[in-house]
Amino acid sequence: MPVNNKTGEFANYREVRNNGSLLEAVLKGITFPLLLIVFWELSARAGLVNALFLPAPSKIYLTLLDMLQDGLLEKHLFASMVRLTYGFFITVVIAVPLGILVGKARNFRFWVNPTLSFLQQIPPIAWIPIFMLWLGIEEASKIAVIVYAAFFPVFLNTVQGVTSVDPKLIEVGRAYMLTPLQMIKKVYIPSASMSIFVGLRLGLSNCWRALVGAELLAASTGIGYLIIEGRQLLQPDKIFVAVLTIGVAGLFIDICLKRLENKLMPWKKVYQSGEKR
Amino acid sequence: MSRMIVEVNHVDKTFHSDWGRVEALRDIAFGCSKSEFISILGPSGCGKTTLLRIIAGLEDPDSGEVIFQGKVIRGPGLERAVVFQEPRLFPWLSVKENISFGLSGKKSKNEIDKIVEETLDLVGLTAFLKAYPYELSGGMAQRVAIARAFAFEPEALLLDEPFSALDAQTRLRLQEELLDIWRKTEKTIILVTHDIEEAIILSQRIFIMSPSPGTVKEILDVPLPYPRDRESPEFIRLRKYIFDRILIKT
Ligand SMILES: Nc1ncnc2c1ncn2[C@@H]1O[C@H](COP(=O)(O)OP(=O)(O)OP(=O)(O)O)[C@@H](O)[C@H]1O
Ligand SMILES: [Mg+2]
Numbered sequence: 425m426p427v428n429n430k431t432g433e434f435a436n437y438r439e440v441r442n443n444g445s446l447l448e449a450v451l452k453g454i455t456f457p458l459l460l461i462v463f464w465e466l467s468a469r470a471g472l473v474n475a476l477f478l479p480a481p482s483k484i485y486l487t488l489l490d491m492l493q494d495g496l497l498e499k500h501l502f503a504s505m506v507r508l509t510y511g512f513f514i515t516v517v518i519a520v521p522l523g524i525l526v527g528k529a530r531n532f533r534f535w536v537n538p539t540l541s542f543l544q545q546i547p548p549i550a551w552i553p554i555f556m557l558w559l560g561i562e563e564a565s566k567i568a569v570i571v572y573a574a575f576f577p578v579f580l581n582t583v584q585g586v587t588s589v590d591p592k593l594i595e596v597g598r599a600y601m602l603t604p605l606q607m608i609k610k611v612y613i614p615s616a617s618m619s620i621f622v623g624l625r626l627g628l629s630n631c632w633r634a635l636v637g638a639e640l641l642a643a644s645t646g647i648g649y650l651i652i653e654g655r656q657l658l659q660p661d662k663i664f665v666a667v668l669t670i671g672v673a674g675l676f677i678d679i680c681l682k683r684l685e686n687k688l689m690p691w692k693k694v695y696q697s698g699e700k701r
Numbered sequence: 702m703s704r705m706i707v708e709v710n711h712v713d714k715t716f717h718s719d720w721g722r723v724e725a726l727r728d729i730a731f732g733c734s735k736s737e738f739i740s741i742l743g744p745s746g747c748g749k750t751t752l753l754r755i756i757a758g759l760e761d762p763d764s765g766e767v768i769f770q771g772k773v774i775r776g777p778g779l780e781r782a783v784v785f786q787e788p789r790l791f792p793w794l795s796v797k798e799n800i801s802f803g804l805s806g807k808k809s810k811n812e813i814d815k816i817v818e819e820t821l822d823l824v825g826l827t828a829f830l831k832a833y834p835y836e837l838s839g840g841m842a843q844r845v846a847i848a849r850a851f852a853f854e855p856e857a858l859l860l861d862e863p864f865s866a867l868d869a870q871t872r873l874r875l876q877e878e879l880l881d882i883w884r885k886t887e888k889t890i891i892l893v894t895h896d897i898e899e900a901i902i903l904s905q906r907i908f909i910m911s912p913s914p915g916t917v918k919e920i921l922d923v924p925l926p927y928p929r930d931r932e933s934p935e936f937i938r939l940r941k942y943i944f945d946r947i948l949i950k951t
Contacts, residue, residue, distance in 0.1 A: 592785070592787070592789050593791060595759060595789075596785070596791075596802075598759065598776075599757060599777045599782070599783045600777075600782075600802055600803030600849075601777060601778070601779055606806065610802070614791070614793040617793070689793065690833065691793050691835055
């Protein structure tokens, strides 16, 4: 089992796909939000809620259009995405090779695991002030937070994937005289790729959370900053646009990764259902 | 002894587990000359796989040694290809990639394509070049594993019950193919099996093993000419003889 608290969600997704068409799944999934929005809009129209605290969905929608029109939303979203890309890229470059190394050299685990378990307990946000102290309030400190946030899921799942490679397949590699490097490339990485991908998806969503957190604390651009600005200017509609954008962008990123995963690993479906050969 | 391609010299192997020890092999000694086809025959658990793995270099003997082409075996080698008891295909590789698994970096692309084509034709799976292992039946997967070993172009083929998962017709066909290939390529073949007929049909000598501890109880020449007739009186006599030998517990 990959180190993964998302397997539940994964399983549901597969279940839905099995029980009916995609359309049906989408319809079911969208019902609750739709009802909520209608209810919300109606209560706002009826004057049941204070618009200063909870603007009506229609108002939020208009603000969204406004912000799209003058490019405000795009600008901040872009700023966040750039950070995310840098941070995530750096994480992958560090965490995957390190994970493979640690997973392969079994003894190495005993040296690093306690430290990592400790570090894992500390939420990335807690490091922001320190990172700012060390790296300044510019991009570097935010990217550091993202790297920290994504490192653990990516690293741990890579280690997990590498240590759970089927020894029988490793033996085939041995019998067919693979060099150590070929062994990693042709046996360990593909075998661990499913677990690595779980880590990547988890890492990316962690990145996203940590990034918004960092931007809330200190930034002059980015989606998180948009929220702060909305609060300072007492524009709750702006806050809501930003919050919803965070959710949608997160979902979008996850779906892209899932797509990529299915494309890269066509054999995955069956392998996952436990039929190994 | 110098004509011998494989020499097994007094090999012992004992496995220790939490629940006790199993003496898998005791004082195994035999030779196998170049281009010879031998079978190792015995009941389940008598150490056939263990012996084959030691010859393959995947397992070290506790004492004794195996000499291949004059050199003591220290690990797996290019001259020996194994077909395991299970297919052991890589689920993320297509049939083609599985077969060329041991070749990349050692041969050119064109050569690999040619070898893959030939070996797939040999096992009758040409249409499945691009299929993934999950799209194959168990028997088909095993045939791909056999193709993978052939593609490796070794001096000696080490086969661990390669046909036991196949249906009767496919098994017969592949046995014939194997004989054909053997006579064409003159490779040395060591076949592990528990199928008496298979051993008689295919091999020049049969090593009958008995369990706990695993020992070679008898080495039997099969003096019949190829292709062999399952209906012939010699064949039937030999089969009965081996059957009785395996049943006797000594
Ligand atoms: N890695 C291992 N650890 C412990 N015991 C083992 C191991 N491998 C084999 N054995 C034991 O050694 C004995 C011989 O096993 P082996 O796999 O060689 O039998 P076999 O003749 O190939 O049987 P089969 O026809 O069922 O494949 C068995 O009793 C088995 O329990
Ligand atoms: Mg066996």
